[in-house]
Amino acid sequence: MASNIVYITRKEHFNAAHRLHRADWTDEQNETVFGRCANKNWHGHNFDLYVTVKGTPNPDTGFLFDLKKLKVLIINEVTDHLDHKNLNLDVPFLEGVLPSIENIAMAIWARLEPHINSDTCSLHSVKLYETPNNYVEYFG
Amino acid sequence: MASNIVYITRKEHFNAAHRLHRADWTDEQNETVFGRCANKNWHGHNFDLYVTVKGTPNPDTGFLFDLKKLKVLIINEVTDHLDHKNLNLDVPFLEGVLPSIENIAMAIWARLEPHINSDTCSLHSVKLYETPNNYVEYFG
Amino acid sequence: MASNIVYITRKEHFNAAHRLHRADWTDEQNETVFGRCANKNWHGHNFDLYVTVKGTPNPDTGFLFDLKKLKVLIINEVTDHLDHKNLNLDVPFLEGVLPSIENIAMAIWARLEPHINSDTCSLHSVKLYETPNNYVEYFG
Amino acid sequence: MASNIVYITRKEHFNAAHRLHRADWTDEQNETVFGRCANKNWHGHNFDLYVTVKGTPNPDTGFLFDLKKLKVLIINEVTDHLDHKNLNLDVPFLEGVLPSIENIAMAIWARLEPHINSDTCSLHSVKLYETPNNYVEYFG
Amino acid sequence: MASNIVYITRKEHFNAAHRLHRADWTDEQNETVFGRCANKNWHGHNFDLYVTVKGTPNPDTGFLFDLKKLKVLIINEVTDHLDHKNLNLDVPFLEGVLPSIENIAMAIWARLEPHINSDTCSLHSVKLYETPNNYVEYFG
Amino acid sequence: MASNIVYITRKEHFNAAHRLHRADWTDEQNETVFGRCANKNWHGHNFDLYVTVKGTPNPDTGFLFDLKKLKVLIINEVTDHLDHKNLNLDVPFLEGVLPSIENIAMAIWARLEPHINSDTCSLHSVKLYETPNNYVEYFG
Numbered sequence: 001m002a003s004n005i006v007y008i009t010r011k012e013h014f015n016a017a018h019r020l021h022r023a024d025w026t027d028e029q030n031e032t033v034f035g036r037c038a039n040k041n042w043h044g045h046n047f048d049l050y051v052t053v054k055g056t057p058n059p060d061t062g063f064l065f066d067l068k069k070l071k072v073l074i075i076n077e078v079t080d081h082l083d084h085k086n087l088n089l090d091v092p093f094l095e096g097v098l099p100s101i102e103n104i105a106m107a108i109w110a111r112l113e114p115h116i117n118s119d120t121c122s123l124h125s126v127k128l129y130e131t132p133n134n135y136v137e138y139f140g
Numbered sequence: 141m142a143s144n145i146v147y148i149t150r151k152e153h154f155n156a157a158h159r160l161h162r163a164d165w166t167d168e169q170n171e172t173v174f175g176r177c178a179n180k181n182w183h184g185h186n187f188d189l190y191v192t193v194k195g196t197p198n199p200d201t202g203f204l205f206d207l208k209k210l211k212v213l214i215i216n217e218v219t220d221h222l223d224h225k226n227l228n229l230d231v232p233f234l235e236g237v238l239p240s241i242e243n244i245a246m247a248i249w250a251r252l253e254p255h256i257n258s259d260t261c262s263l264h265s266v267k268l269y270e271t272p273n274n275y276v277e278y279f280g
Numbered sequence: 281m282a283s284n285i286v287y288i289t290r291k292e293h294f295n296a297a298h299r300l301h302r303a304d305w306t307d308e309q310n311e312t313v314f315g316r317c318a319n320k321n322w323h324g325h326n327f328d329l330y331v332t333v334k335g336t337p338n339p340d341t342g343f344l345f346d347l348k349k350l351k352v353l354i355i356n357e358v359t360d361h362l363d364h365k366n367l368n369l370d371v372p373f374l375e376g377v378l379p380s381i382e383n384i385a386m387a388i389w390a391r392l393e394p395h396i397n398s399d400t401c402s403l404h405s406v407k408l409y410e411t412p413n414n415y416v417e418y419f420g
Numbered sequence: 421m422a423s424n425i426v427y428i429t430r431k432e433h434f435n436a437a438h439r440l441h442r443a444d445w446t447d448e449q450n451e452t453v454f455g456r457c458a459n460k461n462w463h464g465h466n467f468d469l470y471v472t473v474k475g476t477p478n479p480d481t482g483f484l485f486d487l488k489k490l491k492v493l494i495i496n497e498v499t500d501h502l503d504h505k506n507l508n509l510d511v512p513f514l515e516g517v518l519p520s521i522e523n524i525a526m527a528i529w530a531r532l533e534p535h536i537n538s539d540t541c542s543l544h545s546v547k548l549y550e551t552p553n554n555y556v557e558y559f560g
Numbered sequence: 561m562a563s564n565i566v567y568i569t570r571k572e573h574f575n576a577a578h579r580l581h582r583a584d585w586t587d588e589q590n591e592t593v594f595g596r597c598a599n600k601n602w603h604g605h606n607f608d609l610y611v612t613v614k615g616t617p618n619p620d621t622g623f624l625f626d627l628k629k630l631k632v633l634i635i636n637e638v639t640d641h642l643d644h645k646n647l648n649l650d651v652p653f654l655e656g657v658l659p660s661i662e663n664i665a666m667a668i669w670a671r672l673e674p675h676i677n678s679d680t681c682s683l684h685s686v687k688l689y690e691t692p693n694n695y696v697e698y699f700g
Numbered sequence: 701m702a703s704n705i706v707y708i709t710r711k712e713h714f715n716a717a718h719r720l721h722r723a724d725w726t727d728e729q730n731e732t733v734f735g736r737c738a739n740k741n742w743h744g745h746n747f748d749l750y751v752t753v754k755g756t757p758n759p760d761t762g763f764l765f766d767l768k769k770l771k772v773l774i775i776n777e778v779t780d781h782l783d784h785k786n787l788n789l790d791v792p793f794l795e796g797v798l799p800s801i802e803n804i805a806m807a808i809w810a811r812l813e814p815h816i817n818s819d820t821c822s823l824h825s826v827k828l829y830e831t832p833n834n835y836v837e838y839f840g
Contacts, residue, residue, distance in 0.1 A: 002249065006242045007277040015551065017437040017462040020762070033761055035768060041506035042437040044464005046551050052277075061173055062160070062240030067274050068175060086461035100762030102706045109702065131435065131466050134767050137707040137752075142809065146802045147837040155411065157297040157322040181366035182297040184324005186411050192837075201733055202720070202800030207834050208735060226321035271295065271326050282529065282560045286522045291553040300622070313621055315628060332557075341453055342440070342520030347554050348455060380622030382566045389562065413571040414627050417612075420562045422669065426662045427697040472697075481593055482580070482660030487694050488595055575831065577717040577742040601786035602717040604744005606831050646741035691715065691746050 007124055009052040010070045014083035017044040018099045021088075042086065047104075048129040049079065051112060055121025065121050077111045101130045105138040113140065147264055149192040150210045154223035157184040158239045161228075182226065187244075188269040189219065191252060195261025205261050217251045241270045245278040253280065287404055289332045290350045294363035297324040298379045301368075322366065327384075328409040329359065331392060335401025345401050357391045381410045385418040393420065427544055429472040430490045434503035437464040438519045441508075462506065467524075468549040469499065471532060475541025485541050497531045521550045525558040533560065567684055569612045570630045574643035577604040578659045581648075602646065607664075608689040609639065611672060615681025625681050637671045661690045665698040673700065707824055709752040710770045714783035717744040718799045721788075742786065747804075748829040749779065751812060755821025765821050777811045801830045805838040813840065 019042050020034035030038040037043070051074055053065045081091055087099040093111055097103050105128040116123040129135040159182050160174035170178040177183070191214055193205045221231055227239040233251055237243050245268045256263040269275040299322050300314035310318040317323070331354055333345045361371055367379040373391055377383050385408045396403040409415040439462050440454035450458040457463070471494055473485045501511055507519040513531055517523050525548045536543040549555040579602050580594035590598040597603070611634055613625045641651055647659040653671055657663050665688045676683040689695040719742050720734035730738040737743070751774055753765045781791055787799040793811055797803050805828040816823040829835040 002246070002253075002280045004246070005279070006245065007279075008242065009275050009277070011273040015463055015465050017464040022760075033766075036504035039504050039506070039510070041509045042462050042464065043435050043504040043506070044437040044462065045435050046466045057240065057242040060162070062238040062243045064242050064276075066173075084456035084459050084463040086459070086463070089461045090459070098762040100757065102708065102757040102764050103762045105706065106702070106704070113702075131433075133711040135709050136764075137709070139705070139707075140702045142806070142813075142840045144806070145839070146805065147839075148802065149835050149837070151833040155323055155325050157324040176364035179364050179366070179370070181369045182322050182324065183295050183364040183366070184297040184322065185295050186326045197800065197802040200722070202798040202803045204802050204836075206733075224316035224319050224323040226319070226323070229321045230319070271293075282526070282533075284526070285559070286525065287557040287559075288522065289555050289557070302620070313626075337520065337522040340442075342518040342523045344522050344556075346453075378622040380617065382568065382617040382624050383622045385566065386562070386564070393562075415569050416624075417567040417569070419565070419567075422666070422673075422700045424666070425699070426665065427699075428662065429695050429697070431693040477660065477662040480582075482658040482663045484662050484696075486593075573831075575743050575745050577744040596784035599784050599786070599790070601789045602742050602744065603715050603784040603786070604717040604742065605715050606746045644736035644739050644743040646739070646743070649741045650739070691713075 004056050005054060006057055006064050007052050007054050008064045008067070008070075009050050010067055010074060011048060011050050012071065012074045012079045013046060013048045014079040014085075015044065015046050016082050016085050016087050017042040018087035019043070020098065020100060022098065042088075045130050047082070048135075049074065049108065050125075050127040050129075052124040052127070053116055053121050054124035055118075058120065065116070070116075073112070073115055077115065078108050101128050101134070101136045102138075104128060105136045109138050109140055144196050145194060146197055146204050147192050147194050148204045148207065148210075149190050150207055150214060151188060151190050152211065152214045152219045153186060153188045154219040154225075155184065155186050156222050156225050156227050157182040158227035159183070160238065160240060162238065182228075185270050187222070188275075189214065189248065190265075190267040190269075192264040192267070193256055193261050194264035195258075198260065205256070210256075213252070213255055217255060218248050241268050241274065241276045242278075244268060245276045249278050249280055284336050285334060286337055286344050287332050287334050288344045288347070288350075289330050290347055290354060291328060291330050292351065292354045292359045293326060293328045294359040294365075295324065295326050296362050296365050296367050297322040298367035299323070300378065300380060302378065322368075325410050327362070328415075329354065329388065330405075330407040330409075332404040332407070333396055333401050334404035335398075338400065345396070350396075353392070353395055357395065358388050381408050381414065381416045382418075384408060385416045389418050389420055424476050425474060426477055426484050427472050427474050428484045428487070428490075429470050430487055430494060431468060431470050432491065432494045432499045433466060433468045434499040434505075435464065435466050436502050436505050436507050437462040438507035439463070440518065440520060442518065462508075465550050467502070468555075469494065469528065470545075470547040470549075472544040472547070473536055473541050474544035475538075478540070485536070490536075493532070493535055497535065498528050521548050521554065521556045522558075524548060525556045529558050529560055564616050565614060566617055566624050567612050567614050568624045568627065568630075569610050570627055570634060571608060571610050572631065572634045572639045573606060573608045574639040574645075575604065575606050576642050576645050576647050577602040578647035579603070580658065580660060582658065602648075605690050607642070608695075609634065609668065610685075610687040610689075612684040612687070613676055613681050614684035615678075618680070625676070630676075633672070633675055637675065638668050661688050661694065661696045662698075664688060665696045669698050669700055704756050705754060706757055706764050707752050707754050708764045708767070708770075709750050710767055710774060711748060711750050712771065712774045712779045713746060713748045714779040714785075715744065715746050716782050716785050716787050717742040718787035719743070720798065720800060722798065742788075745830050747782070748835075749774065749808065750825075750827040750829075752824040752827070753816055753821050754824035755818075758820065765816070770816075773812070773815055777815065778808050801828050801834065801836045802838075804828060805836045809838050809840055 020037040160177040267277045300317040440457040547557045580597040720737040
């Protein structure tokens with residue numbers, strides 16, 4: 001017999017500047033490892049963020065997790081802090097983090113996970129597109 | 141050594157009206173829980189449906205499941221019953237189902253699963269987009 | 281020498297139910313002309329709306345028409361009245377209008393045009409997608 | 421009888437940081453007019469650029485303008501100067517230009533137009549997407 | 561006062577093989593002009609075709625041109641002759657045509673134009689995508 | 701506590717001709733099983749290829765696998781051998797393979813896997829789109 005576990009996903013986005021760069025490396029080292037992404041005057045992207053919650057739909061409402069609430073949660077906890085910001089300079093929860101998409105996705109997971117955690121559901125994955133050709137996925 | 145298990149997916153779509161609403165609740169309760177989705181005169185979406193089959197390709201044909209047959213199966217069993225329909229009123233296989241995307245995806249799984257089941261393949265997942273920003277995935 | 285006329289576009293969307301149907305026709309006539317779109321229990325779509333303004337950028341700001349204001353104008357005048365609504369029953373500015381995409385686009389133009397009209401800019405076009413495969417464009 | 425005028429388009433892209441800001445305004449004025457786009461630490465986008473050439477196909481080759489050459493021209497003259505750059509600080513051909521998409525599109529036109537100009541073809545338009553929801557088009 | 565001229569578009573697609581090559585040229589000439597597109601064993605694309613009709617909606621139906629009929633017309637006159645075909649060898653209406661997208665678009669126009677021509681509407685444009693990055697548009 | 705396993709994906713593409721056909725079958729058998737895909741003069745597609753690597757980001761760089769290197773690897777090992785080619789005739793690593801998307805995906809895995817294999821990462825999946833409506837995924 002089939003289970004009643006379903007996965008539901010909400011997409012949000014943010015537009016931000018960043019730079020891949022280590023202060024403890026020379027410019028040559030940064031250029032060698034990070035290439036154009038090390039540009040000292042920054043560059044930026046339209047980031048697309050997909051957040052997936054796993055769980056059992058409530059038989060009364062048919063909802064696993066109310067998408068209106070998921071949208072508000074992602075905006076309040078994540079995208080409002082990142083949109084039109086510099087990911088190296090402006091974001092408290094990324095302080096000290098080298099903002100590769102791998103590291104950003106893990107930091108977003110840590111922001112959201114405590115809020116999506118009940119008897120019937122939990123955070124399943126965070127998927128982050130930097131461009132239509134490059135993305136990461138993190139499952140905790 | 142690598143296995144010979146492959147996953148193949150076909151996308152179809154349907155355009156339908158629906159409403160999130162319980163007859164045993166007051167208008168206020170429906171409005172509180174379902175918000176704009178409770179609108180008594182309905183609203184609608186272009187739904188995109190992805191059906192994934194898992195299995196071993198036939199060495200003679202290279203086919204895990206003939207995509208022409210998968211297309212016809214999805215149309216005959218699912219989308220032809222949903223396209224340009226009201227999901228609350230017009231669909232026998234959704235009778236008594238509150239048509240949240242969670243519940244619709246599970247009902248679509250139940251329609252397809254008996255037809256995709258052989259020695260070499262089985263239904264793997266049903267993914268249903270309500271909008272480009274909201275979707276669910278069900279794995280049985 | 282090049283002109284300084286530029287065209288700027290903002291995309292918004294709304295999800296709605298509708299039906300193509302004339303009360304003064306028999307069911308057979310409606311079915312013959314409108315096919316599945318005549319379904320008496322409605323169907324629906326995710327509509328995408330592109331609004332284009334034509335004009336001369338302000339030399340002080342670089343803006344032809346502030347996109348934040350264009351977004352708010354489209355939401356206030358148009359999409360907030362259409363989203364999660366029934367286009368035949370719920371929308372005062374579509375009263376008496378058979379809601380084909382041709383007619384909806386012309387009605388949206390009439391809503392927006394008085395608000396986008398100055399010495400330096402004017403409404404250029406309204407483009408409305410009913411599905412990714414079907415759209416109309418209206419230029420006034 | 422039909423003409424032999426055809427329009428051909430090539431899409432390229434670049435990822436860049438920018439900021440909308442005037443040095444001769446106070447922070448309050450910049451904030452009032454440009455909102456989040458004035459953020460002093462920059463933000464960024466994945467820009468999509470569509471360049472359209474108008475003309476008559478060469479009867480020997482069927483080509484109005486060789487798309488391989490159009491690609492190289494756009495990269496050499498435009499996107500290689502903008503990709504992974506800061507549009508306010510790093511781009512000689514945008515020096516002194518407030519980098520709104522209106523102004524960037526006009527500057528890109530000025531870069532390309534001298535190179536697409538022969539007896540049989542000319543530059544028709546430059547279309548620049550800042551996000552999937554916002555774009556400008558410039559026709560010279 | 562606003563006009564009642566509207567533009568309506570239908571998208572269809574076809575998957576085909578082709579090759580850019582002249583029999584009266586040497587292999588070197590073909591390679592120099594057409595590059596990889598001259599490969600003697602062919603290559604192929606998923607072509608997307610947008611057909612736009614211009615006209616006045618019928619006041620009784622709200623329809624400028626019935627999209628169901630436009631779809632059938634495009635399939636019968638165009639895409640059914642091109643889909644899963646070799647554009648150099650298999651298509652009578654492309655015989656003797658070097659199948660660049662410029663030439664294919666003009667040939668598609670010639671197929672459709674006689675069928676979309678009444679007191680109230682006419683063919684406006686044919687837009688043909690060879691890839692998401694390359695397309696042509698023809699207006700007759 | 702959360703793990704540090706992340707999945708990173710790079711998208712590339714190639715345009716190719718192919719044909720589904722067995723030389724040891726009659727034309728009728730080929731037509732019955734492969735339908736339009738058996739067309740003796742070939743057909744073609746724009747194939748989209750997604751390659752996913754699984755692993756632990758390097759704490760010094762934030763990189764699980766450098767996306768610039770992943771791009772070059774996919775181009776050198778895979779897409780440069782397939783782009784503007786005939787998949788039945790021109791590709792040494794597909795010799796003797798019936799080029800269904802199932803079989804192509806498995807062959808691409810075999811090309812890439814030896815190059816993505818270290819203490820900290822391994823090839824996770826190859827996802828191949830033949831059209832926007834049809835794709836396969838292979839996990840080794």
